[in-house]
Amino acid sequence: MVAERKKAAGGSRHYEFVEHTADIAIKAYGKTVEEAYAVAGDAMFDIMTDGSKIRPDKEIAVEVESVDREGLLVGFLSKLILLWEVDGWVLTDFEVTLLSENRLTARGFGEKYDKEKHASGHHIKGVSYHMMEIADPAGETPAYVQVLFDV
Amino acid sequence: MPWTGPLKKIDSFRFEIPASYESKVMQQHGVRMTVPGVIYADDRMVKAIKLDDSPEQVANVATLPGIVGKSIAMPDIHHGYGFAIGGVAAFDASSGVISPGGVGYDINCGVRLLRTDLSVSDIKPRIGKLIDAMFHNIPCGVGSEGRVRLSDREIKYVLENGARWAVENGYGWPEDLVMTEEQGCIEGGDAAAVSDAAMKRGSNQLGTLGAGNHFLEIQQVDEIYDRGVAAAFGITEPDQITIMIHTGSRGCGHQICTDYLEMMRRANKKYGIPLIDRELSCAPAGSPEGQQYFTAMKCGANFAWSNRQMITHWVRESFSSVLNKSAGEMGMFQIYDIAHNIAKLEEHLVEGKKRWLYVHRKGATRAFGPGHRDIPEKYRGVGQPVLIPGDMGTASYLLVGTEKAMNETFGSSCHGAGRSLSRHAAIKKYPTNKVLSDMQAKGIYLQAQSRKVISEEAPGAYKDIDEVVDISDRSGIARKVVRFKPLGVVKG
Numbered sequence: 001m002v003a004e005r006k007k008a009a010g011g012s013r014h015y016e017f018v019e020h021t022a023d024i025a026i027k028a029y030g031k032t033v034e035e036a037y038a039v040a041g042d043a044m045f046d047i048m049t050d051g052s053k054i055r056p057d058k059e060i061a062v063e064v065e066s067v068d069r070e071g072l073l074v075g076f077l078s079k080l081i082l083l084w085e086v087d088g089w090v091l092t093d094f095e096v097t098l099l100s101e102n103r104l105t106a107r108g109f110g111e112k113y114d115k116e117k118h119a120s121g122h123h124i125k126g127v128s129y130h131m132m133e134i135a136d137p138a139g140e141t142p143a144y145v146q147v148l149f150d151v
Numbered sequence: 152m153p154w155t156g157p158l159k160k161i162d163s164f165r166f167e168i169p170a171s172y173e174s175k176v177m178q179q180h181g182v183r184m185t186v187p188g189v190i191y192a193d194d195r196m197v198k199a200i201k202l203d204d205s206p207e208q209v210a211n212v213a214t215l216p217g218i219v220g221k222s223i224a225m226p227d228i229h230h231g232y233g234f235a236i237g238g239v240a241a242f243d244a245s246s247g248v249i250s251p252g253g254v255g256y257d258i259n260c261g262v263r264l265l266r267t268d269l270s271v272s273d274i275k276p277r278i279g280k281l282i283d284a285m286f287h288n289i290p291c292g293v294g295s296e297g298r299v300r301l302s303d304r305e306i307k308y309v310l311e312n313g314a315r316w317a318v319e320n321g322y323g324w325p326e327d328l329v330m331t332e333e334q335g336c337i338e339g340g341d342a343a344a345v346s347d348a349a350m351k352r353g354s355n356q357l358g359t360l361g362a363g364n365h366f367l368e369i370q371q372v373d374e375i376y377d378r379g380v381a382a383a384f385g386i387t388e389p390d391q392i393t394i395m396i397h398t399g400s401r402g403c404g405h406q407i408c409t410d411y412l413e414m415m416r417r418a419n420k421k422y423g424i425p426l427i428d429r430e431l432s433c434a435p436a437g438s439p440e441g442q443q444y445f446t447a448m449k450c451g452a453n454f455a456w457s458n459r460q461m462i463t464h465w466v467r468e469s470f471s472s473v474l475n476k477s478a479g480e481m482g483m484f485q486i487y488d489i490a491h492n493i494a495k496l497e498e499h500l501v502e503g504k505k506r507w508l509y510v511h512r513k514g515a516t517r518a519f520g521p522g523h524r525d526i527p528e529k530y531r532g533v534g535q536p537v538l539i540p541g542d543m544g545t546a547s548y549l550l551v552g553t554e555k556a557m558n559e560t561f562g563s564s565c566h567g568a569g570r571s572l573s574r575h576a577a578i579k580k581y582p583t584n585k586v587l588s589d590m591q592a593k594g595i596y597l598q599a600q601s602r603k604v605i606s607e608e609a610p611g612a613y614k615d616i617d618e619v620v621d622i623s624d625r626s627g628i629a630r631k632v633v634r635f636k637p638l639g640v641v642k643g
Contacts, residue, residue, distance in 0.1 A: 021203070021230065022570045048293065067416055070429065078409045084294070085402045086351040113294060120601050123293040123362040123643075125405040126256040129412070129429035130232040150232070150256045150405075151363055151574075 012142050015043045018131070024122060025131055025148040033136040033143040037073060038094035040145050041108060044080055045090055047149065050119035054092045056109030064104045070132055072104045073145060077127040080108070088113045126150040154206040158190070158197065164626035166190045166197055168210050168222075177214060180425040184213035188222040191565075191626055196618060199571070200228055208235040211427055215240070217247025217436070219501055219508055225515050225565040226622040227614065231255065233430030236514035239563045242436060244496060244507035248424065249441040250433035251415060251448070253511030255492040256408045258451030260365075260399030262489055262538040263331075263459045264549065265466065266385040268482035269392040269474075271371050274638065277473055278369065278596045282639040284469035285367050285598075289462050291360035291643035292600030299461070301354045307342035309357065310350070310403075313453030317460035322358075323467075327460060329527050331488040332517060335456040337495075340449035345403075346410050349447075353403030353454055358461035362600065362643035364608060365398040366540075367466065370547060370635035380533045380551050380632045384486050393635055394470075394483075395547055396462050397540045399492070404451035411444045436509050445494065445509075452493055459488055486549070487527075487536035489516050491566045499561050510561045518552035518564035518629045526552075537564050537629045539620055543597070543640050544590055544610035548620045550629040564629035565619050572612040581609035590640075599642035608642060 013035055018025040024047060028039035045051045060083060064075035076096065083089040091108035098104050126149070133146040156174070159167045168188035177183060188209035192200055200206065205228050212234055213222035219241045228237035233252030242248050274281065290297055301309065309316045314328055314335025328335045342350070360367065372391040375381045386393070400407075418434035418441075419426045426432055434440035463485065467478035474481065494511045501508075519526055519535040526535045537550040545568070556562050572580065583602045586609045590597050599605050624631045 017575065019573055019575065021573045022236075024574065066413060067420070071413060071416060074409070075413065078406075081402075082348050082352065082406070086348075086355075088294075115294070120293050121603075125402075126409050128232045128256075132429070148232075 013039050015039050018146060020148060023148055023151050025146065027144055027146045029142045029144045031142060033134060033145070034096045034098055036143045036145045037076060037096040040073070040077060040147055041080055041094035041106070042092055044077055044124065044149065045092055048084060048121050048124055049090050049113065050121070051092045053118050054090045054110045056093055057111045059107055059109055060089060060091060061105065061107045065102055067102065069101055069134055070129060072098065073134065073147060074127045074129060076104055076106055077147065081124055090118055122151045124149045124151055152204045154201045154204045156206060156210065158201065158206060164191055164193055164622055166192055168206055170213065172210055174207060174210065176427050180427045182214040182425050182427060184210055186213050186218050186221050188213050188224070190224040190228060191226045191622055191628065193622055196226055196622060203230045205230045205235040208233065209238065211431060212238065212240050214427065215242070215248050215250070215431065215433060216424060217243040219243050219247070219506065223560050223563070227514065227565045227567055227569040227619045229569040231513060233428050234511065234513045236569060237565065238513045239510065239515045239560055241499065241508040241510045241561045244436055244509060247436050247509060248433040249436050249445055249494060249509050250431060250511065251408050251411045251444060252430040252432065253513055254448060254494050255513045256405045257399040257492055258404035258407060258448055259455035259490045260492045261455060261459065262491070262540050263396040263463060264486040264538050265394040265463065265483050266486050267392045270388060271390040271392065274369065274392050278639045280473045281369060281469060282596050282598050282641055284473050285466060286641050288465040288469050289360055289367065289641070290358065291362065291641060293362045295359050296355045297358040299358055301357060303350070306350050306354045309457050310342040310345055310450035310453055311340045312336055314456040314460035317457045322461045322464035327463060327485045330485040331456060332490055335460060336453050337449040339446060340453050341446050342450060344443050344447040345407060345450045349403050349406035349410060352406045353401065356401040356403065357454070357458055359401060360398050360462065360643045361401055362604065364542065365643050367641040368395045368637050369639040370395055371638050372633055373546060373636040374634040376631040376633065383530060383533045384536055384549060384632065385484060386549070386633050394466055395540055396459050396466065398458060398462065400451045400455035401458060403454045407447045407451045411447060414440055415444065448494060452490060456488065487538060489538050491516060497561070508561065512563055514566050515563045516566045517562055518556045519562045520552050520554040520557045539565065539616070540567055541616045542568060542610055542613045543608055543637065544593060544595060545613065545616050547635045548631060549633040550620070550623065551632050552629055553627055555627040556629060560628050565623045568613040568616040568619055570612055571614045574607040577609050577612035578603065578606045581606045581611055595637050596639040597642065604642055
């Protein structure tokens with residue numbers, strides 16, 4: 001699977017799949033929880049297409065508000081589905097900033113989807129709260145987010 | 152996680168989670184089940200059901216305010232988000248709640264069945280051409296765009312008028328609407344309740360099949376169990392050809408669900424409803440938030456009916472172009488179209504009293520018994536057609552709703568098989584070429600947008616649909632009428 005690429009690359013910024021019967025769940029790691037959010041964004045485009053084939057030509061910014069950090073994660077990833085479905089953006093190399101528990105800004109880099117160039121993966125319908133975990137430990141332990149995509 | 156809680160056998164086809172059951176999460180939040188949970192299954196199937204903790208989800212739903220009767224699960228129950236898939240729950244119209252989690256992301260994911268006067272001998276030599284024509288004419292797969300791009304004004308009209316929009320614009324016949332649940336449009340949808348984002352996701356996806364488990368299938372009548380009812384539905388011959396369309400509201404409905412989950416989480420706090428699972432977020436049925444979601448959900452459902460209507464038109468066109476006959480000459484009439492994921496305001500008899508209820512069906516089918524006013528007049532004497540799709544190599548079914556369903560399950564039955572293997576496990580177990588050669592051996596012609604989806608959707612990755620349907624039939628909540636076997640499939 002395409003996503004194994006980033007897992008194999010190791011380092012703090014990587015993700016792995018979590019077993020689930022009907023849908024696709026991932027655990028995304030980063031040095032900080034913000035980096036973990038960003039990796040979840042990268043993972044999403046790896047699942048929908050092939051992230052390694054995305055040329056980071058243009059910068060796209062998003063802003064999200066919610067009731068809590070879980071809502072911010074769902075809101076951020078849901079915005080990425082929207083960018084892909086409505087405007088045809090495929091994005092990678094996300095950077096995320098949590099301005100507070102209720103507000104997030106992010107930017108990603110990419111180009112318009114090209115059927116010939118980018119692979120066709122799974123259609124992600126939505127981002128669920130099911131199995132959601134956000135771990136933000138201090139010190140050496142990496143932060144991670146676990147999220148399940150409805151496909 | 153396997154379920155270890157109580158599951159008491161009531162009779163051969165029903166198992167109960169008593170209302171006295173209290174999980175740790177319920178204790179933490181200080182909530183209790185107010186009604187029992189009931190799962191339709193037999194001894195064999197209940198073992199499989201206990202392998203995941205979907206019964207826990209049935210119990211959780213029983214803690215929500217205003218739930219009436221029982222928290223019900225169909226034999227195809229499996230783990231969902233918040234509510235289990237295969238779940239049915241009814242809430243009192245004044246004291247109950249409405250929850251997007253009780254409907255799911257794909258609002259009005261559903262099935263439509265067309266009958267024809269064609270027989271296997273007419274089709275067999277041309278099955279490849281027919282499937283290829285449908286594959287060409289009906290956009291499918293990840294990121295596919297519709298053949299029609301709607302203006303803002305048009306998308307609003309679709310959201311409020313459903314399949315009527317499609318028929319008014321030349322996609323199908325007026326009688327299709329008569330043979331569709333809610334006649335293809337739930338009244339009361341108001342596009343003002345739908346976000347710009349949802350409308351944008353919808354405007355370029357109307358008339359698309361999508362991906363995953365959605366499909367188009369040319370089928371052959373394999374067995375007729377009840378000749379009288381089958382004839383009422385337009386099925387008379389073994390070997391008769393039918394076409395099944397399985398898809399939903401696409402990005403439009405998915406976005407409505409996403410938008411309202413966020414709103415409901417705020418509403419939950421506002422109305423002080425303890426939230427034991429974020430995906431169970433809900434609002435009082437009569438609150439502005441509850442009503443706004445219900446209005447938006449109607450729009451999502453209407454989008455899905457319009458979507459299936461347009462696909463129906465292109466299916467007819469595909470058949471006409473390959474067989475050089477008009478759809479009318481081939482008798483390509485619609486048997487019915489039903490929703491699998493929806494919430495409805497319905498009147499039911501509860502302990503002898505008529506009550507208005509918000510019935511949530513998530514991965515369950517409405518299965519109204521004979522005589523109900525919401526059934527097309529032509530079928531009113533026999534009951535509502537209940538369409539149960541299989542998956543690629545497996546059988547699909549046509550059942551009929553019963554009086555028993557009205558008494559026990561708010562007029563509901565099962566909706567399909569449900570996965571038993573994860574996508575990852577299916578890819579490992581069923582290499583694409585093996586699935587293709589197995590299907591070829593069975594004489595099934597397949598066109599799919601991606602090779603991976605062929606492995607993921609391998610028939611072996613799903614529960615046995617025959618068992619699921621048998622439990623519905625033998626427990627009496629729907630009766631088997633016809634079984635179909637696939638001849639050709641289009642997968643997104």
